[in-house]
Amino acid sequence: MSRALGPAALAALLLIPGTAAPAGASGAADSPSLPGMPTTVADGRPCTAGSAKKSAQVPWAQSFLGIDRAWGLSRGAGxxxxxxxxxxxxxxxxxxDGRVTGGPDVVAGGTVRDDCVGYGTFLAGIVAGGQQQGLEAAGVAPEAEVIAVRATDRHGATTPQALTKGIRAATRTGARIVLVALSVPSAPKELKDAVLAAQKAGALVVAPASAREWESGAGGSQAEKGPAYPAALPGVLAVSSVGPGGKPEAPGTEKGRRSQPRLSAPGVSVVGPGPGGRGQFTGSGDAVAGAFVAGTAALVLSYHPRLTAEQVAHRLESTAYGAVGETPDPGIGLGIVDPVRALSAVLPEERPQPPSGTRRASAPAVPPLDPPEARNRALAVAGGAAGVAVLVAFLAFVLPRGRRRGWRAGRAGGPVTETG
Structure with missing residues (x-):
């Protein structure tokens, strides 16, 4: 005959690691039935067709970053x-609508009006897409203005020369943030000069840390190793992608060129808009992660309009999840971008200075946030502990009281009696 577990034993059982999955740590993709967004279209193939599917769920990346809480401070206006x-x-x-305008098409000439591949449309939506009726998905900075610049041929292939023209065209628009969603395997002098000119004009240049998506169209091989450009250039904010739960790609699994990231952001199975209508897609890649960082930079600049590009980058890096120093991790760089903290944190150098002649206390460093997995695990344990407290109270007080009143557990289907 088995013996009933006491309160302490029940508490220990409920707190065994792995008995409950922490929220947000699942590796499942959002709405796997949504079509995938390609990064290129093969020669001879038709353009990406519009999606007929939508998901009413809150996308994992949007929830993971707490973007709706960031909107209480900034939505990227201006x-x-x-x-x-x-x-x-x-x-x-x-x-x-009302958020994205067509900029120069540096390859075909004229002004951008369409997108055969669809990837540019998807990224623009991640940066500043508006929330549609019945859908929870929205861009990071829905009141920012996105200027779409095309630096590829119709099928999505680019070259260092086309990318150079695209960066110079983006700089001429007066954009404070330039998301270069393309990578190439080399950086000739004109590309370096274009990036430097954008930085001198006050723009923060953001780029994917890897060149896997574009290398086959940029004169390289998927098997090549080495840095990706412009991510590897000085001052460029290189971004890598993480999946649900904040996990980076396993070291050693990368194919193609890759530079050391400075930051990371969601970039696996992300939900966003695509070409052809109201339907949704899922997209992946370091460029998708770069779109989240660019959108967060727009929130910061709208809330702190006097910051320089260098100061915005410093704020994003200093307030990232798991920011612990100046040595980037190979997988996530200095950490995962944190929109809420990037907006609200007071950095050590921003603290008020003491009056002249008084002893100055050392300014405490911005405390690092735990990695998302650790935070989720802590929340799960805290929730389990609260449940244990309620259960212990029940076992310690309610059951004895009931027994004093004559309560006994009855058999299934048997009569329930009450004695006075």
Missing amino acids: VKVAVIGTGADLRRVPAL
């Missing part, structure tokens, strides 16, 4: 973000 990619569908995507 900030221009240039997205250099495959263009944007400006005629048929409601999420982009």
Whole structure:
């Protein structure tokens, strides 16, 4: 005959690690039935068709970053973000209405009006897409202005020369943030000069840390190793992607060129808009992570408009999840971007100075946040502890009282009696 567990034994059982999955740590993709967003379209293949599917769920990346809480402080108003990619569908995507305008098409000439691949449309939506009726998905900075610049051919392939023209065109728009969603395997002098000119004009340049998506179209091989450009250039904020739960790609699994990231952000199975209408897609890649960082930079610049590009980058890096020093981790750089903390934190150098002649106390460093997995695990344990407290109270007080009143557990289907 088995013996009933006492309160202490029940408490220990409930707190055994692994008995409950922490929220947000699942590796499951958002709405796996949504079509995937390609990064290129093969020669001879039709353009990406519009999606007929939508998801009413809150996308994991949006919840993971706490973007809705950041909107209480800033929504990116008054900030221009240039997205250099495959263009944007400006005629048929409601999420982009009033938020995305067509910039120069440096390859075909003229002004951007469409997007055969769809990846540029997707990234523009991650930066500043509007929330649609019945859908929870929205861009990071929905009141920012995105200027779509195309630096690829119709199928999504680029070159260092096209990328150079795209960066110079983006700089001429006056954008404070330039998201270069393309990577190439080399950086000729003109590309370096274009990036430097953008930085001198006051723009923060953000780029994917890897070149896997674009290298086959940029004169390289998927098997090549080495840095990706412009991510590897000085002053460029290189970004890598993480999946649900904040896990980076396992070391050693990368293919193609890759530079050391400075920051990371969600970039696996992310939900966003695409070409052709109101439907949604899922997209992945370091460029997607870069879109989250660019959108967060827009929130910061709108809330702290006097910051320079260097100061914005410093704020993003100093307030990232797990920011512990100046040595970037190979997988996530200095940490995972944190929109709420990037807006609200008071950095050590921003603290008020004491009056002259008084002893100055050393300014405490900004405390590092635990990595998302640790935070989720702590929340799960805290929730389990609260449940244990309630259970212990029940076992210690309610059951004895009931027994004093004559309560006994009855058999299934048996009569329940009460004695006075």
